[in-house]
Amino acid sequence: MAMTPTPPDGDDHAILALEPEDLDGHTIDELADYLDAGMLPADPSIDDSPACQNALAAIVRVRSFADDAIEADALDDAAREPDRGDGWVQAIMQNISLDAVAGRDIPIGEPAAPDDLVITEGSVRSLIRRAGDAVEGILIGRCSLDGDVTVPGAVVRVHVGATILWGYSIPEVTERVRAAISHELLKHTRLEVAGIDIDIRDLHVGPDQTQGIGPA
Amino acid sequence: MSDLQPSALSVVASSVAAIPGVRRLYPATTVQRVRTAIAAAAPSAVDQVDLIAVHDGVATVAISVDEDAPAPDTARRVHDLLLDALTAAGFPVTEVRVRIVQVD
Numbered sequence: 547m548a549m550t551p552t553p554p555d556g557d558d559h560a561i562l563a564l565e566p567e568d569l570d571g572h573t574i575d576e577l578a579d580y581l582d583a584g585m586l587p588a589d590p591s592i593d594d595s596p597a598c599q600n601a602l603a604a605i606v607r608v609r610s611f612a613d614d615a616i617e618a619d620a621l622d623d624a625a626r627e628p629d630r631g632d633g634w635v636q637a638i639m640q641n642i643s644l645d646a647v648a649g650r651d652i653p654i655g656e657p658a659a660p661d662d663l664v665i666t667e668g669s670v671r672s673l674i675r676r677a678g679d680a681v682e683g684i685l686i687g688r689c690s691l692d693g694d695v696t697v698p699g700a701v702v703r704v705h706v707g708a709t710i711l712w713g714y715s716i717p718e719v720t721e722r723v724r725a726a727i728s729h730e731l732l733k734h735t736r737l738e739v740a741g742i743d744i745d746i747r748d749l750h751v752g753p754d755q756t757q758g759i760g761p762a
Numbered sequence: 763m764s765d766l767q768p769s770a771l772s773v774v775a776s777s778v779a780a781i782p783g784v785r786r787l788y789p790a791t792t793v794q795r796v797r798t799a800i801a802a803a804a805p806s807a808v809d810q811v812d813l814i815a816v817h818d819g820v821a822t823v824a825i826s827v828d829e830d831a832p833a834p835d836t837a838r839r840v841h842d843l844l845l846d847a848l849t850a851a852g853f854p855v856t857e858v859r860v861r862i863v864q865v866d
Contacts, residue, residue, distance in 0.1 A: 594788060594789055595788075596788050596824070596826065596863035596864045599826075599864055599866075600864055603866075648863065651861065654833060654834040654837060654862070655834065655837065655838070655841075661857075661859055662841060662857070662858065662859060662860065663834060663837040663838060663841060663859075663860050663862075664859070664860070664861050664862070665833055665837075665861075665862040665863075665865075666861065666862065666863050668863070669862060669863055669864050669865055672864070672865070673829075673865050730829075733832050733833075734829075734832060734833040734834070734865055735833070735834075736834065
């Protein structure tokens with residue numbers, strides 16, 4: 547049961563603009579179905595798409611989180627009924643699509659030849675999402691890189707929206723998320739990160755945690 | 763379509779895939795949806811050759827890398843191997859572009 551009715555990240559305009567081609571011709575529910583089928587028969591248009599692979603990995607993590615928090619069927623329902631508008635699960639699934647898109651090329655090589663070695667913005671967002679999801683009690687909803695990441699040395703800020711489970715300390719969890727994201731960005735990119743902003747957009751209460759909440 | 767012989771590129775692609783830290787190669791085309799359409803229409807048209815593209819002396823490869831190794835280091839090793847391998851094979855390249863599309 548979500549405690550707040552608002553979409554996790556306030557990206558309604560982006561979610562509404564989502565098109566299947568953002569995932570190389572596939573929708574998030576198609577990917578969920580593919581996962582359910584054991585990724586068989588093999589579909590090269592999914593298997594050879596980095597965006598789809600990044601999205602599939604994120605779906606697996608959302609489902610793992612769901613094991614702790616909600617019924618797995620709710621995830622599939624949200625994926626299949628994108629217009630249902632019933633909250634944070636739907637928004638997270640759609641945000642996975644948005645974040646997995648390749649986006650801009652981020653230089654990771656020498657400044658003299660910035661086009662030689664690059665990492666896609668989508669893979670960096672997936673990296674951030676995975677680092678955050680690895681912290682117990684939190685699930686990343688949306689992440690973005692603000693600033694001109696295509697220019698070596700340019701200062702950027704990382705913005706992350708997340709859902710937290712009831713019972714976890716927000717300051718402690720967000721600090722662990724910030725440290726995990728910072729570690730991964732330092733390791734895999736050359737980005738000059740000025741800061742990592744984390745918005746807790748949703749507080750999720752598991753089905754066995756609702757007792758004692760509300761008026762006495 | 764590449765300017766080079768398919769067999770030569772396949773050998774180089776195998777060498778790249780064997781570099782520590784490289785998880786896999788993805789099709790090198792910059793427009794994935796075009797490739798998706800091709801794959802849907804004629805799956806046999808998509809093969810190993812697409813893993814490295816060489817146009818007008820510029821070689822391009824898209825890779826997934828292991829999260830345990832820093833991505834820039836892995837990309838640099840791929841870059842240097844590609845440059846050496848293509849040059850040694852008699853194909854002068856003026857530029858090598860390595861694009862990391864997934865950290866796995």
